[in-house]
Amino acid sequence: MILYINSCVRHNSRTNKIAKALIDLIGKNDEIKEVKLSEENLLPLNEERLEYRTRLIEENNFDNRIFDYAKEFAKADTIVISAPFWDLSFPAILKTYFENIYVTGLVSVYDEKGQPKGLCKADKLYYVVTSGGPYVPDYSFDYVKSLAEDYLGIKETKLIKAEMLDVIGYDSKGIVEDTILNLKHIIKEKTTV
Template sequence: MKQALYIDCCIRGEASRTRKLAEAFFAALPEAWQVTTVNLMKEDFRPLSGEFFERRETLLKSGKTDDPRFDRARELAAADLIVIAAPFWDMSFPALLKVYIENVSVEGITFRSTAEGLKGLCAAERCVFLTTRGGAYPAGDPLEQAVPYLRAIQMFFGIGDLTCVAADGLDLDGADPEALLANACAEATALARTL
């Protein structure tokens, strides 16, 4: 069975429009996928600093990448499909997602340093980013930094294609947010059926 890793950063919980987009995606994902969910609102991830950082460095220097501290990094590296759901937040996404990425960026698990440079070690051939935005941000808009950042992480970790499904303009004057979200859900559904 193929392994999908769902990174849930829908911080508004059941009221999250991004969660509705994710639910549409997973409802259409073929049964050949076994889905593991990482609910970032329930995890104990912390920014890498102080004693928390020093403990990590000690483990890595002694080659103990099998420590439970790195379970989530190994889980990410082994997944065949990665799905990230996070709303647009301060030109990017909530800090929880960045802290997760910081914690799973582990030398020897998700990437390796080589004589030629960094080499990604993740198995996933695809990453899907599901997001909702109050404003409208066309591709390449410098005010939208979530997708460029995730593209860089995708390359850094050696993950295949990154596809973004976004419900844009939900909070603009005169917008029909239900229709815009429904259109994005239809796009997410169609994408999931191809996997």
């Protein structure tokens, strides 16, 4: 199953367009499950929600539906995240999603030395981003890569980017189309930012 986590907001999102083309390319025979974050009822953890969740985790009671996102993430074979570059990072709803899925016992555990050990099944996570100016990965792709590979057990994280889309003089439509045309090559290359 390919899990598509769509954090795009705009109706004509260019990031979503590239992500959908990627899924068409990699997901010919797979079941695709899209989670459009802006249409989900995801809330950041406040004290009440955190205490409730902590109690369920301590009781080893993972049947509650608040854990559905985490279970779905853990069992996906491939993960695609689309995230426009916002304020040097990504939309807050995506951070809220991470907060909701990062459940110790479902996506990650600590080993006997206190080191995190990922429990997620996915071999690959694709991170698709578009940016208005030059793309800087420090607080978006680099963070997601570290989370995915070092904590969640996902073997490889791949960046797909289209940048300079809002700069006068740049052909934004052409950049997006070129990115889509090049996807076949981009997904084979080693990620360099």
